[in-house]
Amino acid sequence: MSTTAVAELDVTPTAAKERSAFGDGFARMDQAQKIKLGLGALALLAIALAFFFMGRQPEWRVLYANLGDKDGGAIVAQLSQMNVPYKHAEGGQAIMVPADKVHDTRLRLASQGLPKGSVTGFELMEANRFGMTQFQERLTFQRGLEGELTRSIQSLSSVQSARIHLALPNQNGFFREQQKPSASVLLTLHPGRTLDRAQVAGIVHLVASSVPEMNPKAVSIVDDAGNLLSSPPDGQAQGADTQKLQYVQQLEQLYTRRIMEMLEPLVGRNNVKAQVSAEVDFSQVESTSEQHRPNQGPDTAATVRSQQTVEDGSGPRAQPSGVPGAVSNQPPATGTAPINGAAAPVGVASGQQAGGQGGSSRRESVVNYEVDKTVKVVRESSGQVRRLSAAVVINHRTTVDKAGKETSAPIPPQQLEQMTALVRETIGFNKDRGDSVNVVNAAFNVEKTSEVDAGAWWQQADNQELMRSLAWPLGMVGLGLLVLMGMVRPGLKLMKTPASRRLDTTPVQPLNAVLNESPERPGLPMPSNEVTAEAQRLADAKRLALENPAAVANIVKGWVNGEAPA
Numbered sequence: 395m396s397t398t399a400v401a402e403l404d405v406t407p408t409a410a411k412e413r414s415a416f417g418d419g420f421a422r423m424d425q426a427q428k429i430k431l432g433l434g435a436l437a438l439l440a441i442a443l444a445f446f447f448m449g450r451q452p453e454w455r456v457l458y459a460n461l462g463d464k465d466g467g468a469i470v471a472q473l474s475q476m477n478v479p480y481k482h483a484e485g486g487q488a489i490m491v492p493a494d495k496v497h498d499t500r501l502r503l504a505s506q507g508l509p510k511g512s513v514t515g516f517e518l519m520e521a522n523r524f525g526m527t528q529f530q531e532r533l534t535f536q537r538g539l540e541g542e543l544t545r546s547i548q549s550l551s552s553v554q555s556a557r558i559h560l561a562l563p564n565q566n567g568f569f570r571e572q573q574k575p576s577a578s579v580l581l582t583l584h585p586g587r588t589l590d591r592a593q594v595a596g597i598v599h600l601v602a603s604s605v606p607e608m609n610p611k612a613v614s615i616v617d618d619a620g621n622l623l624s625s626p627p628d629g630q631a632q633g634a635d636t637q638k639l640q641y642v643q644q645l646e647q648l649y650t651r652r653i654m655e656m657l658e659p660l661v662g663r664n665n666v667k668a669q670v671s672a673e674v675d676f677s678q679v680e681s682t683s684e685q686h687r688p689n690q691g692p693d694t695a696a697t698v699r700s701q702q703t704v705e706d707g708s709g710p711r712a713q714p715s716g717v718p719g720a721v722s723n724q725p726p727a728t729g730t731a732p733i734n735g736a737a738a739p740v741g742v743a744s745g746q747q748a749g750g751q752g753g754s755s756r757r758e759s760v761v762n763y764e765v766d767k768t769v770k771v772v773r774e775s776s777g778q779v780r781r782l783s784a785a786v787v788i789n790h791r792t793t794v795d796k797a798g799k800e801t802s803a804p805i806p807p808q809q810l811e812q813m814t815a816l817v818r819e820t821i822g823f824n825k826d827r828g829d830s831v832n833v834v835n836a837a838f839n840v841e842k843t844s845e846v847d848a849g850a851w852w853q854q855a856d857n858q859e860l861m862r863s864l865a866w867p868l869g870m871v872g873l874g875l876l877v878l879m880g881m882v883r884p885g886l887k888l889m890k891t892p893a894s895r896r897l898d899t900t901p902v903q904p905l906n907a908v909l910n911e912s913p914e915r916p917g918l919p920m921p922s923n924e925v926t927a928e929a930q931r932l933a934d935a936k937r938l939a940l941e942n943p944a945a946v947a948n949i950v951k952g953w954v955n956g957e958a959p960a
Contacts, residue, residue, distance in 0.1 A: 473489075645779070649670040668786045675777070783829070791803055
């Protein structure tokens with residue numbers, strides 16, 4: 395009678411085995427190990443959430459900048475009601491919101507009239523209420539005009555803010571008693587920017603042209619430091635005139651640039667330094683002269699302008715005298731006055747003796763001649779150059795030999811004199827004016843510019859910025875790895891049992907088996923009945939050893955002694 399071996403096999407699924415293994419491992423852990431494992435899991439969860447929210451952090455953009463305190467407070471209160479996140483930047487002068495909400499927030503705030511702005515123009519006239527008096531209406535118009543002018547001035551690139559005060563007197567019916575309007579402008583400029591004379595004059599004319607009957611001289615412009623930018627009412631500048639100083643600087647720079655452009659092609663770039671000093675006369679001189687020229691001769695005699703002759707005679711007619719005859723009965727001839735020589739008595743004919751009896755006569759003559767007169771008015775223009783002084787330094791000439799060694803040598807005196815002549819011609823040298831030119835040849839003290847050591851890679855600004863940007867993510871990753879390796883991984887090792895240990899600790903199931911005379915071993919190969927040659931020789935050797943052990947011993951002894959077998 396044959397019997398069959400029966401065995402109970404474990405057919406539990408692998409996932410269930412692993413769950414039971416983790417459960418058994420967690421149950422075997424003590425309280426401290428369980429707490430440590432739980433804290434590690436919570437830390438990993440917190441790090442994962444931090445990474446998630448960091449990746450979703452919005453990019454901030456400027457919503458409004460340069461706001462007043464009133465507008466800034468109103469906008470912040472409205473953003474809080476709208477549940478829009480915001481933060482301050484640039485010292486509180488700018489409000490920043492997430493980049494994806496900038497345009498939507500601006501439109502929503504604009505619908506509510508924000509920001510109102512500190513400058514209001516003629517929109518004040520739109521809020522006229524019923525019952526407004528004439529004074530209130532005039533005051534509102536003045537405020538609106540000031541606001542419009544402020545907006546126009548603030549549109550200039552150099553002006554940061556402006557404030558305007560208009561003085562508009564009341565007009566009455568008496569023209570002589572009317573007062574002229576005036577204006578005052580306070581400007582706050584951007585740091586590092588200035589207004590030149592033309593820009594200040596433009597602001598003055600802008601304000602004067604916007605108000606009727608306003609004279610440009612009645613507009614005063616002051617900066618935030620209290621400096622008067624516009625010209626005083628009397629038209630005379632107080633102290634140093636900025637425009638004059640700028641003219642002198644421009645003139646000196648012009649002459650310096652001419653010298654550099656002339657000498658640099660000869661000595662090379664960065665081998666010449668020049669400085670020009672100019673004395674400029676800005677005084678205005680006006681002279682008037684009157685000249686009279688006398689008569690130089692008969693040919694150049696003055697022209698007769700007018701002539702007046704007066705003759706007066708009284709008394710009886712003169713009786714004829716002398717020898718009776720035709721000649722004595724003739725009246726006296728008219729007297730003549732030659733240009734040169736003594737004149738005949740008035741009223742006495744030529745050749746007639748004076749002292750006629752019984753009569754008198756008088757004759758006056760007035761002649762006016764043209765007199766030469768020259769009136770000359772000379773007005774000298776301002777900004778004339780009184781004196782120029784030029785100082786020029788030229789570096790030694792540098793030569794390179796065949797070996798590549800640099801040597802410096804002074805410039806020959808003849809060539810230096812030629813350069814001096816060029817400088818004189820360049821600036822328009824005038825000896826009578828007192829100009830001076832000094833050209834010196836000297837070796838420049840050039841500092842050797844060694845390459846700036848950028849330091850180690852971690853000291854460079856770009857790398858430091860990169861490290862600062864990566865510090866938070868890398869720190870979080872390192873913290874996560876530390877928590878994982880120090881807290882979570884040991885707990886998982888305790889919970890997870892290796893496969894070899896699972897086999898050792900698996901309870902042995904009893905085997906109920908009955909073996910017969912010829913037991914069968916499933917899974918093992920059946921023995922083969924074929925005998926090989928080697929197995930046959932081995933079997934013969936065993937049989938020989940059993941049957942004749944002495945012969946086998948002699949054979950082994952011969953092998954040991956090195957003798958050939960018999």
